[in-house]
Amino acid sequence: MMVPVRCFTCGNVVGGHWEEFKVRTQEDGEDPEQVLDDIGVERHCCRRMLVSHKDLVDIVAPYQ
Amino acid sequence: MQDYEVEFVERGDREARFLVRGITPAFANGIRRAMIADVPTFSIDQLRVVENSSVMFDEQIGLRLGLVPLTTPEGEFEIGDEVTLALDVEGPSREETTETVTAYSGDIVSSDELVRPADDNIPIIDLKAGQRLEVEADAVLDHGREHAKHQGGVAVGYRHLQQVEVVGDKGEFADDEPHILRGVIEDDGELIATDEFDNDLTERYPDKELAVEDVPNAFVFHVETDGSMTVEDLVVRAVDSLRDRADELRESVQL
Incomplete structure (x- = not known):
């Protein structure tokens, strides 16, 4: 659905990086590894939060 | 020592x-x-939902708001003190069915300028045409041992x-x-x-x-x-x- 606010494992706030991450990896086609290093999401627990996330609001919205 | x-x-x-x-x-x-x-920090604990026609349940919105870090000044507050915050965001008008308006942590308005969201760009919920989120929230000062959101x-x-x-x-x-x-x-x-x-x-x-x-x-x-x-x-x-x-x-x- 929406990107998690914090990393499940360590509690670091990752939600704020999602939109930049999404634009740079999906629209500009940058390497996700590079982007994550760039925005300072270092630990692999936090990195998986962004890498494995999928926005679902657009898919769910018609079935309200 | x-x-x-x-x-x-x-x-x-x-x-x-x-x-x-x-x-x-x-x-x-x-x-x-x-x-x-x-070390105690402020965190949203109670929510009064005025209107929530978004795709998420009230409880899910409450969880997300609780995880948003709030600034906590030293010495001004005691354990259990409450600060009221409000969030009111409306989706795009009915005609623009493909548009989305996102409610961010930065849209949260606080009654006390000392206690405000530490990050302004955390997405809370995407709102589609005709949807609206209006909530009033109480942030409470508590220890990390009570709940991880207070860490x-x-x-x-x-x-x-x-x-x-x-x-x-x-x-x-x-x-x-x-x-x-x-x-x-x-x-x-x-x-x-x-x-x-x-x-x-x-x-x-x-x-x-x-x-x-x-x-x-x-x-x-x-x-x-x-x-x-x-x-x-x-x-x-x-x-x-x-x-x-x-x-x-x-x-x-x-x-």
């Missing part, structure tokens, strides 16, 4: 690494635990300071496997974070025989905060809470 000295290796607002000399392992762990569980410190830990000494040259046919080490090393009194040489001692001391030893009673703390306070504040408040409890103990066992 004997004197101890503190030296910063890296220093930022939300992330820092510092060396403390002259403390026992028990005291180092006490500081770590105090940073996680004893100010994130991934707080420490390691021994390690001393690296060159004892000789490596033999001609010695294996050249990497010698991985993490944390901070001391070389002739100079502090070097291991990521400066890719955590591999053979990068810094090629073809040398090395002796790596923990320096007794010297700990390198790595502290990150969620933004509710600076690293400096977090550490000072943690140590203060330890001192307060030690004083309390001394008083209560006095004859």
Whole structure:
């Protein structure tokens, strides 16, 4: 659905990086590894939060 | 208690690494635990939902709002104090069916300027045409041991300071496997974070025989905060809470 606010494992706030991450990896086609290093999401627990996330609001919205 | 000295290796607002000399392992762990569980922070705890026609349930919105870090000033509030916040965001008009308006943590309005979201760009919920989210929330000051959302410190830990000494040259046919080490090393009194040489001692001391030893009673703390306070504040408040409890103990066992 929406990107998690914090990393499940360590509690670091990752939600704020999602939109930049999404634009740079999906629209500009940058390497996700590079982007994550760039925005300072270092630990692999936090990195998986962004890498494995999928926005679902657009898919769910018609079935309200 | 004997004197101890503190030296910063890296220093930022939300992330820092510092060396403390002259403390026992028990005291180092006490500081770590105090940073996680004893330093109180504000966090949204109660929600009054005026309207929620978004795709998420009220409870889900409540969870997301609770996880948003709020700034927590020192000394102004006591445990259990409440601050009211409000969030009111409306989706695009009915005609624009493909548009989306996102409610961000930055849209949260606080009744007290000292307590406000530490990050403004955390998405709370996407709102489609005709949807609306209007909530009133009470943030409460509490300890990290009550709920993880009240933890100010994130991934707080420490390691021994390690001393690296060159004892000789490596033999001609010695294996050249990497010698991985993490944390901070001391070389002739100079502090070097291991990521400066890719955590591999053979990068810094090629073809040398090395002796790596923990320096007794010297700990390198790595502290990150969620933004509710600076690293400096977090550490000072943690140590203060330890001192307060030690004083309390001394008083209560006095004859």
